[in-house]
Amino acid sequence: MQDFNIQDSLSGITDKLGGWLDSLILGLPNFLLAVIVFVAFTFIAKYVGQLFERVTRNQIKQDSIRLMTVKVIKAIVVLIGFFIALGLLNLDKVLTSVLAGAGVVGLAIGLALQGTLNNTFSGLILSFLPELQIGDWVETNGYAGTVTEINLRNIVIKQSDNNYVVIPNSKIIEEPFKNFTRTARSRVFVNCGVGYESDLEMVRDLTLQVIKDLFPQRGNEEVEFMYNEFGDSSINFTVRFWTDVTKNRDILVAQNEAIIAIKKAYDGKGVNIPFPIRTINFSNKLGINKSEG
Structure with a gap:
């Protein structure tokens, strides 16, 4: 009886392994195709990032913003490749779970970093804004000076008294500013x-x-x-x-x-530029020290 149970167990394990092997063999083409797609998107992300950097080198003067934007674009392209690879593996449920989890996490992060994300997107907008560039003399938010830095969080202005002012990007987008350098x-x-x-x-x-x-x-x-x-x-x-x-x-x-x-x-x-003059009248209207009649 004991030998019979052992044989049944071994038979079950063998059948299970055989089923897995059959599934692996049947799914091997899709698996290889998914790997190829993911690797291809990794290379595509690299070349897309290089192309974006070359195109925007003259438009975005600030290196930190340009490099950060390139990294974001690469990550998006790789993520697209990852989702396509999951679809090729028929992992629809896993893909749905990943998307749902990403949505929840993205919403939580967005709410927690609302101000930071606002400044980040404002920094990206400022990077492509021709009316504001590094080296420009601007007046904004009650400050005036030369723009020395534009990053994903703020811009830095060097005032005429040699002090630096850090202004959040969202303030620059929301408030008007005057740029002396844009007009010769x-x-x-x-x-x-x-x-x-x-x-x-x-x-x-x-x-x-x-x-x-x-x-x-x-x-x-x-x-x-x-x-x-x-x-x-x-x-x-x-x-x-x-x-x-x-x-x-x-x-x-x-x-x-x-x-x-x-x-x-x-x-x-002989043209006179007068200064303010005040005339004082000392007439004695109160009759002080007048002789009595």
């Missing part, structure tokens, strides 16, 4: 005032000539002069002109040169 020339404004006794037409013509000589205008550009206010001590005006500007310092330099030139020209013509 900008209009500069200088405000001044002359005395009420001045010949206003002469002052206008003199100022226009001084600015035109100092800042040659190009094409349709022109120097504009407008009186705009009867001030307390002067008649005030604004003169505006075009010059090369790629950062805020260029505006300050242009204003400085214009003010010096205007002051010299006014001194030569």
